[in-house]
Amino acid sequence: MPTKCSCESLYRMFFSGLFLAGLICSLAFSGCAASDSSGSRYWPNQELPTGLIRTVPHEDFEPLTGPEGNKVPGSFAAEHVMVQSISGLAARAVNQGRLDELVWITVGSPDGGLNIEYDRSFQWMVNKFDIEDRGVFSSWELIDRYSGKGIIKGYVLYSYDHSEGDAYEQRRENIDESVNAATMMASLLNGVLIEESMEEQAKEHGLELLYDARGVSVSEVFAEHKDKFNPRVAVTADPKAPNLRDTAIAYNLAVSFDTEEQTDQLYDWLEPPGTILGWNWGAEVRHTDLVSTYGHFHTASNWTLNLPFFLACQKEDVPPVEPLDPQKIDFNSDEINVSFVMSDGDNLSWMLSDFTDHHYWANEHSGEFPFGWGIAAANLRPAGSAVLDYLNRNRPQSASYIDFAGGYFFPDRFAVKRGSEERERLLRKKARRIWDEIEPTGIRTIKFICLDIDSKEAMQAYKIFAEEMDGLIGMFAMQYHPYEAGAGKTYWVENRKGMEIPVVTPKFAIWDTTGTGRGDPLLTAERINNLAKGENAGKKNIWTVIHAWSEFPQLETNRGLDAVKLCVDKLDDQVRVVNPEELLWRIRMEKRPEQTKILVNQQ
Numbered sequence: 001m002p003t004k005c006s007c008e009s010l011y012r013m014f015f016s017g018l019f020l021a022g023l024i025c026s027l028a029f030s031g032c033a034a035s036d037s038s039g040s041r042y043w044p045n046q047e048l049p050t051g052l053i054r055t056v057p058h059e060d061f062e063p064l065t066g067p068e069g070n071k072v073p074g075s076f077a078a079e080h081v082m083v084q085s086i087s088g089l090a091a092r093a094v095n096q097g098r099l100d101e102l103v104w105i106t107v108g109s110p111d112g113g114l115n116i117e118y119d120r121s122f123q124w125m126v127n128k129f130d131i132e133d134r135g136v137f138s139s140w141e142l143i144d145r146y147s148g149k150g151i152i153k154g155y156v157l158y159s160y161d162h163s164e165g166d167a168y169e170q171r172r173e174n175i176d177e178s179v180n181a182a183t184m185m186a187s188l189l190n191g192v193l194i195e196e197s198m199e200e201q202a203k204e205h206g207l208e209l210l211y212d213a214r215g216v217s218v219s220e221v222f223a224e225h226k227d228k229f230n231p232r233v234a235v236t237a238d239p240k241a242p243n244l245r246d247t248a249i250a251y252n253l254a255v256s257f258d259t260e261e262q263t264d265q266l267y268d269w270l271e272p273p274g275t276i277l278g279w280n281w282g283a284e285v286r287h288t289d290l291v292s293t294y295g296h297f298h299t300a301s302n303w304t305l306n307l308p309f310f311l312a313c314q315k316e317d318v319p320p321v322e323p324l325d326p327q328k329i330d331f332n333s334d335e336i337n338v339s340f341v342m343s344d345g346d347n348l349s350w351m352l353s354d355f356t357d358h359h360y361w362a363n364e365h366s367g368e369f370p371f372g373w374g375i376a377a378a379n380l381r382p383a384g385s386a387v388l389d390y391l392n393r394n395r396p397q398s399a400s401y402i403d404f405a406g407g408y409f410f411p412d413r414f415a416v417k418r419g420s421e422e423r424e425r426l427l428r429k430k431a432r433r434i435w436d437e438i439e440p441t442g443i444r445t446i447k448f449i450c451l452d453i454d455s456k457e458a459m460q461a462y463k464i465f466a467e468e469m470d471g472l473i474g475m476f477a478m479q480y481h482p483y484e485a486g487a488g489k490t491y492w493v494e495n496r497k498g499m500e501i502p503v504v505t506p507k508f509a510i511w512d513t514t515g516t517g518r519g520d521p522l523l524t525a526e527r528i529n530n531l532a533k534g535e536n537a538g539k540k541n542i543w544t545v546i547h548a549w550s551e552f553p554q555l556e557t558n559r560g561l562d563a564v565k566l567c568v569d570k571l572d573d574q575v576r577v578v579n580p581e582e583l584l585w586r587i588r589m590e591k592r593p594e595q596t597k598i599l600v601n602q603q
Helices: 007-015 017-027 078-095 116-128 139-148 178-189 196-204 218-228 245-250 261-269 284-293 307-312 348-353 377-383 385-393 420-441 456-468 521-533 561-569 580-591 593-602
Strands: 051-054 101-104 132-136 154-158 191-195 209-212 233-236 254-256 275-278 336-342 371-375 399-403 445-450 474-479 490-494 500-504 508-510 541-546 575-577
Touching: 078 101, 078 139, 078 178, 078 191, 078 196, 078 245, 078 307, 101 307, 116 307, 116 348, 116 385, 154 178, 154 196, 178 191, 178 209, 178 218, 178 245, 178 254, 191 196, 218 254, 218 261, 233 261, 245 254, 245 307, 254 261, 261 284, 307 377, 336 521, 336 561, 336 580, 348 377, 377 385, 377 399, 377 420, 399 420, 399 580, 420 456, 445 456, 445 580, 456 474, 456 490, 474 580, 490 580, 500 580, 508 521, 508 561, 521 541, 521 561, 521 575, 541 561, 541 580, 580 593
Parallel strands: 051 101, 051 132, 154 191, 154 209, 233 254, 233 275, 336 371, 336 541, 336 575, 371 399, 399 445, 445 474, 474 500, 508 541
Antiparallel strands: 490 500
16 A cells, blocks of 8 residues: 655645645634534534535446456446535535535436435425425536535545455455545545546646645545544545545545554544444454444444435434333233344444335334334434434334444443543443433433443443433343343343343344354244243243344245244244333333332333
């Protein structure tokens, strides 16, 4: 990977020094995360526009031809990167009062149609906030429109990463990270991102070179300018991926990738608990552990489009779901009670793109039996209110929503690199942030993944969550591998009122591999039925996690709710399927009856 500036880069850096100096004071923190009195805002703030411009569908952007003659599709190619940067500059200008419109990158293709969920969110936002639709513009028409308004000051040059392998597929040779360096410089210079093959077109449209990022490393840019970037939010982005470059440019976000020194330095510098947009490559456990140990969290948002627009629609008036009324539960029933809960839900990209139009939440069997959906509620509220509104208004009566702990991190590893006292302080701050966001949604349960579910660090996190989330019914805890490592065990932790809160582990997992507690839908049903036939089967309250991505072609069933339906249909009569909220109330009544009766009577 190149680490030194080219001669032209050094030349441009020298002569752009005066320009940079004058620009930094006004721009460096224009996109910093907003903060309310409780300190709970940890996403960038975006002002609402009065109008919007739409692009052509993103899959219809111009493809790029690689050095070996390979074709990079338009959704990943240089034109999309350019449009992302235009969108980011427009969002910044709206925040600064210099523009009144945002750019909406149309998600879809002329042949395949628009992405249903993005299109529904678009219509919701436009209608709710009375935003004027000013029509469709080509990419170069956008260049002319915004350079004419002074929004685009010039261009930042980079070279495309043609290394072998797909985006977010780990690669080790010939990686060109100059687009990440260019993205950071574009945020400082108000420049549009131009790949070297498009430079002549940029000049034809009157743009001047502001900075040449070819051969410049991310580490160089960050080392020289880190005091100018937002200290609360950062992006990890594969150089092959256009997504989130609008967000990085709009809010002065540092950009990195890989789990080597450059990302380690970024996470150490970022103010914890920090918000990490995007995703990383390599082993999921490794890059999630790195995020966690510094006291930050993943949003799993690497495929997200139009985030500035979603951020502009942060509102407090999304209707909450109604929590389950425990007074309506028959606590005297003798069946074995089992809940099914979908894994994941931390993934913001999934929530915004096809969660409500897939074989998951939108499955034909949705609502036929009680079920628990993990969703990114704490992050949808500030960064996806259109989707949260739709989910809440259309929730099947038998379903429960469970917040995925305000994002993806390992509670037992959270902030361990910051020291024990700081770890506790940051865990409490993170817990309060989660509750500040999910309490207005009506959600009263959370779930999370630990690396070691029985560790003292995990127990500390459970206790802090209980103390800082007043009103929490209970928690669902999984281990990274295997999910069902807790074998159905329940841990108890006291909240500030002296009430004990259950932290429940899954007894079984529906997975496309077989283990002590995991297996396909039919094996899982058999195991649940056997448990129901055992001694003292009555009053047993367990839950089963469904691995969201497992498929079972040998059973002629698809992933998600289709697999759960197959399992539920094979359960014996003495097994009762309940939603996760009811399960938690039953566990509390069974194990802590006196405290639970007091709480139930207060409802």
